[in-house]
Amino acid sequence: MQLAAAAPLVGGPGDQPSYRVVTRFQPAAKPGMPGPYPGRVVRVHAERSIDPQTDAVNREVVRQMLAAGMQSLTGERRPADAWARFIAPQDVVGIKVNCSGAPQIRSSPEVVAGIVENVMAVGVPAKQIYVYERFADQMQSVNYPSYLPAGVSVVAAEGKLQRGTVLGYDPRTYVETSFFGEDDTRSNLVRLISDSLTKIIDVPNAKEHQASGVTGCLKNISYGNFSNVARSHEKEKTFTYSFIGTLAAVEPVHSRVVLNIMDGLAGVWHAGPFSQNRRFRFYPKQLWFGTDPVAMDHKLIDLIEAKRKAEGAISIFDQSRAHLGDNRDPNFNRYIREPGHVEYASKLGLGVFDAAKIKVQEIEL
């Protein structure tokens, strides 16, 4: 078994803990992140993509957005060729959705269905496609199967009545650390990834997050792919600053996440990742495309900050204890947010954070 690090589990840089990464997987020759397009973000906006009054998503418009985004990212003229840059017919493809805000905010089933159509068009059989999440109860509230072709699997690592079970996770791939003296010090990788998947498509939402500042590409493939991660928050303190990037950089996640498609049809600008208060929901009506999760999440920070500024809310970088409190008021929060986790991830080789080096291409449909 390969130990990527075997340091004692105390005392990391600054107030960050030390992490012990245990994995038997080697990096791919060309890891999926930051992939072939570091520092690139393609944003497709379509006014007709979602109806903010009803939350109804226009499936046909979403198809057009997916085609335009993928063609623009890759420079290919045909969508199938664009998808074939990342996926081959023999691949077993995982689509990592985000249902932490479900049923109100989640990876839209229309977007997921559109991705599945394209993956199948490359030649991947339905039985080699998995739409997955950590928690079955959240996932079931979205009802993905009714949008997907027969044969596509919709699976969760933890069953509705089995929250906390270790059985859906790989016992030999984990990150070990102790944040607050908890006795269970391991966070294990979703077993489906270790055992089956050869490629992962990351489909997060555009959301503010009470602990990490934003929850986008990086958080969806880190906290969304490993067990026992909520232990990184206690009272107002959170270790998301270093834990998110550390998890995302673990092999085989680092190598197998080959594409990020952010569902920004609807978003959350406060009190995320949940969306119980409609007041904090907004509608960018966008899909974002890229292989660099750091660059995409940097732009997500910009999006959330702009929306919060327009709403008169404090910045997500505000770490004043005076603003700790009841988050029904957008100027208060339960945790000291750590949006710096995005820049931290760039130092682990996951992507480009420097704003001057990020190129955004805007497409209007």
Place this chain on the structure above:
Amino acid sequence: MMLLMLAVLPGLFWEEPPDSAAALREAGIVSARVPPAQLEAWKQAGQLSVEAADVRNAVKVPPPGVQYRPNEASATHSPWLIASGWRFLRNPRGSFLYDARGAQVALAAAEAFCFGANALVRADRAGLKPFAEMLDFLRGLGENTGPPVADIGFIDDGSGAAGEVMNLMVRNNLLFQVFARPPRPADARLKLMVQLGSREFPLEDAKNPGMTAHEVRAKLTDEKRSIRIYGSAVVVARLTVLPDGIRVHLLNYAGGERKVDGLRVRVLGQYAKHRLAAAGSPQEELLDYTAEADATEFTLPELKTYAVVDLSR
């Protein structure tokens, strides 16, 4: 001298009159302890093997279980385990009495057995069948095992603070042996000695037993812990020595209400062979078994109340 862990079977303490014998037999109970005043009547009825038990001097212990306290502010998210292991370790020659109900009865019997305690369980009728089934399981575990494994020597001054630190160490799976005074010569098997009031563990700090237990863990280090449990905060583990290996005891303190779905266990030492016995899950097998140079690991797919894994080389 380290005490051997005797595989004492817990007994049923039954206060109903002899006309309740049919209910006991139906549940699978073949012997019971009864109040001395009822002994003759029970013997005349002749339907069960009975002995008198005077429980007036027995130490009353609470039925094992879990208190989930989601709405209560605390220093930890962990549920509060009601566990008596520390009482048994502090007083290995004591006699103990549980008052338990229903499925709790089986867990009480398992806890007493696991810690080698001389205990009776006063049960209600709903607890008779669970008790009989657990007793069958415990009988099937075979001969007495050797001494418990301890990483820590704990000097017990008899104080309440020491008792609470021991309670937390049991619940946190920090394996310790109790001493009245520091052993002379020092016991080389122990990796850490803990004495409240010493320079390393000041009495002032012991006012917060949770912090002291954390300090003990930090000084021992996780790497040196003979057993680690991943995937559950309600399982207490214990190790005892076997002639050719080690026995892992796993107690699910929520077992009266819910099973644990999946538990990862790490034991120091390389053990190539294993044998599992899990109460209520006779067909169960260990998953993802690995025996590497420094440690052996396995996953138990489910833990209802009590399971024993014998590891050997």
